[in-house]
Structure formats: structure tokens, C-alpha cells
Amino acid sequence: MSASLVETVDIEAPVAVTWALWSDVSRWPSFLSHVRLVEPLDERRFAWQLSLPGADKNFVAELTEVIPGDRIAWQTTEGVHHAGVVTFHRLSDTSSRVTLQIEYDPKGFVEHIGALTNLDSTLANYDLGEFQKLAETAAAG
Template identity: 35%
Template sequence: MSTITESVDVKVTVSTAYNQWTQFESFPRFMDGVEEIKQTDATHTHWKVKVAGVIREFDATITEQHPDERVAWTSDAGPTHAGVITFHRIDDTTTRVTAQIEIDPEGFGENVADKTGVLDRKVKGDMERFKAFIEDRGGQETGAWRGDVDRPAQH
């Protein structure tokens, strides 16, 4: 299991950055390799990604979500991964968006990509493309979901 952490400062308010991040179906516009995401309900998404020329599909569950603070998820099947995106106010017009992702690479290609830093660079590129996407829109998000999802109780 590898942990990847990347941050980017975006020139938008915390609410704008958070609102855009809740629009999962827009991810293919700034995430490399993401072909399609469908949000099936408030806490479930279906992903179609292309990794090293191979199409993979998997489901993920949003495990925690609090407006203007964080969105956390875990995969339900397929490539094992989980993560959290946090939003930190730098000033009235700047937000630091931080991604912390844990991934368990599957197969030779993904393990090589992990060991050689390709996955780290991919996440860094996705964060930079998110910055460009929201800033190029003049700070106008494509939508928003402001609901709360509480962390599951520990047993």
C-alpha cells in the first residue's frame, strides 16, 4: 500500500473549490485516465478509468463528506484505494486543496508505475489540472452538493 499526498493552491474561495470537487461527473475534464464517473446516489459512484491502455471499472463509496472541509472515499471492488480531499482557507480568495490517497497497485504495470513515481506525478498533474479547470472558469463551479456524510461508526 502506497500513500500519495499532493496539494495545490487555487485562486477561488473554499466553498467554490469544495463545490466543484463534489461534481464527480466532471472529473474526466481534469483527471488523466478517468473516462467516466456516474454518481448513483448520495454516497456511491461508478468509475471507468483507463490505466496503461486497459479499461477498468469499479465502484467507490463516499465514507465522509463535510461542506468546505473534506470528502473521503474508499473503493468497493477493483483496484484497492481510499483517500481524502481536504480544503483549507488560505485567505478570502485562495484555498489549499490537499489529496491524500492510499493505493494498493495491482499487476506488474501498476507496481512499476508506483515504484517509479508515475502515480505521484499523475496525482500532482490531476491537482494542477483541477486548479486550471476551476480558475479558468472564473471561479464558477459546475454545480454543488452541500450534504453531510458522517464517518461510519467504528465497531
């Protein structure tokens, strides 16, 4: 039984800017509030360190699909199981919509992370608001 979380944000920045920021995995800790470090292992695999209330977690995620300017998908291969996809939509020459969807197994997640963590709020903190600020600053820059 998996659960999913979907978040969407409209950003005053063209797709080229939002895509460029998100596709640089090393920048994820600057806008994903629970991600402390993302370290490339090879072309497709990355080691993540998450910093969560009362727990630090590590897992390895693999990029399963990368379509430039359109979507990035990943799934974990070690550690807490989840899969995610982020898609980029052109609204106009100067604005875009970014949608983040995460599928996870609530039971496994809670066992790994600890029942005290409110999972939905944790995942909701994959904070698109921070990303929006970053992208709009970059677009204005």
C-alpha cells in the same frame, strides 16, 4: 503494506469555488486525467472507469465522509482497492489550498493494472494542475 501519495496545490480561488467543483463528482473526468467516466449508482456510490496506459479499469467507490467546504473521503468497494481524501483549506478570501491523499496497496494495484504501469506517476496524474486551472477560471468567471 499500503503506500500513500499526497499532493497539494494552492489555488487562486476561494474554498467555495474549489469545493463546489470537486463535490460535483460528475466533473471529475474533466480534471482527473485517468478518469474517463464517473457514474453515480446511488447517493454514496459511484462507478468509475479509468483509462490507463494499456488497460482500462472499472471500480466502484463509496463516499465515506463528506463535510461541506472541508473534506471528501472515499474508498473502493469493488475493483482495485484504494482510498482517498481531499481536503480544502482557506488561505484568504480569494485563495485556497487543496490536498489530495491516496492510500493504496501497491501489490494489489500492480496485479490489477499491470506491472508495466509506473503506479506513482499514474496516481500523481490525478492531476491537481488541471483542477487548479478549472477552479481559477471559474473564480475569474
